[in-house]
Amino acid sequence: MFRKFEIVSTPNAAARGRADMFWKKNNKFLKAFKKFRKPERKLPGVFENARILDQQGLLKYFSLAGFEYGSWIDNNTRFEFLYGCVVSLLDLRDLTGIKSLGFGLYTIAFGARGKGGRGSAAAHFEPRRHAINLTKEYGLEALAHEYGHLLDHFFGCYIDQDKLSQYLSLGKLNGKISLRVNGLRKGTLRYLMQEVIKAIVFDSKGNVTPYYTRLTKEAKSEYFTASTELFARAFEQWVTYQLKKKGVVNKFLSQPKYEHWMYLSPAHFKKVSPKINALIKAMAVKAK
Known part of the structure; x- marks a missing residue:
């Protein structure tokens, strides 16, 4: 669930705590994370203020059933992952011409399913659960493959x-x-x-x-x-x-x-x- 300026996990980020102060101070995600796409993509319309990413709004925009996060994924990493997903899904929409990318059925999970560690898959698709899972360590390069x-x-x-x-x-x-x-x-x-x-x-x-x-x-x-x-x-x-x-x-x-x-x-x-x-x-x- 998202609240203003932060991604709330369990336990919730404390008011005036480090995570809370981070999102209030930074209008956008960490500069280092911007480097994943060249040139940098400006988010349209509702996404212009990147410090407020409304998960329900994103799900509706891309017709996704949900975003899932593993228990060990901290708030900052969740935000960066979500931003990377948004930018990449926008690219996929442009390339394929398909606006409802998730068809109202599919979930994108980050470090939430399967087993990690050496030798494990960087990502995998689960047809029965209608889910794409990207692993925490190696999955941030595999969205196109799994979307295929x-x-x-x-x-x-x-x-x-x-x-x-x-x-x-x-x-x-x-x-x-x-x-x-x-x-x-x-x-x-x-x-x-x-x-x-x-x-x-x-x-x-x-x-x-x-x-x-x-x-x-x-x-x-x-x-x-x-x-x-x-x-x-x-x-x-x-x-x-x-x-x-x-x-x-x-x-x-x-x-x-x-x-x-x-x-x-x-x-x-x-x-x-x-x-x-x-x-x-x-x-x-x-x-x-």
């Missing part, structure tokens, strides 16, 4: 349904196995998603791409060749590419979290990108 999973899940589960999977991409199925020759009507979201996966797995002549071959040989787990992961990494690259075209770097939203060979090469991405453009455009139309 959210899009895959929402449009597969609620818009273009199929008994095979709640994901448009068919989820954890191996990328090659997930491709269906028949049964998909051209122009549907599932068809457009399959076009993305197909462009990742096969070249124009029908041969398996060097990228997918490399994944199957070098990746330590089949997790990395699952169709939903192929799409999420490609979407992550798409976000970074679209921001770059605008002269923007947003490290909170998207920053490579895997080794470089796990991403599409520039030449390969150039062939996949139009397929993603078509899919996102169709999603934006369905989301209206």
Whole structure:
């Protein structure tokens, strides 16, 4: 819950205490935190006064079900995380054309779910709980990747349904196995998603791409060749590419979290990108 000038946790920040005085003194978040986006983005309208971020207002603005914070996240860190989310969600709205980013169903959690520590995932998407979780230490670069999973899940589960999977991409199925020759009507979201996966797995002549071959040989787990992961990494690259075209770097939203060979090469991405453009455009139309 938010109160004027501060983010209130449990226990509540004491009146005239250090946290209370911090928010009254600082009109905006810590200057060091501004560096995550270049150039700095000015918040529109209701967000102009960044020291007063009304959580309920933000949830309504982005159609999110909630923000969650772990027990060990202090007030300052919560505020910085929330500000980073707001700026990044605004970027996502611009890039995708989808205004109701959370579709009234999804939550973004920070250090609130799962287990931390070395070897743990930087972030993960929970379809059953409709939640994106970003870890405290490593999650502040993974929002685009996890939002790719959210899009895959929402449009597969609620818009273009199929008994095979709640994901448009068919989820954890191996990328090659997930491709269906028949049964998909051209122009549907599932068809457009399959076009993305197909462009990742096969070249124009029908041969398996060097990228997918490399994944199957070098990746330590089949997790990395699952169709939903192929799409999420490609979407992550798409976000970074679209921001770059605008002269923007947003490290909170998207920053490579895997080794470089796990991403599409520039030449390969150039062939996949139009397929993603078509899919996102169709999603934006369905989301209206």
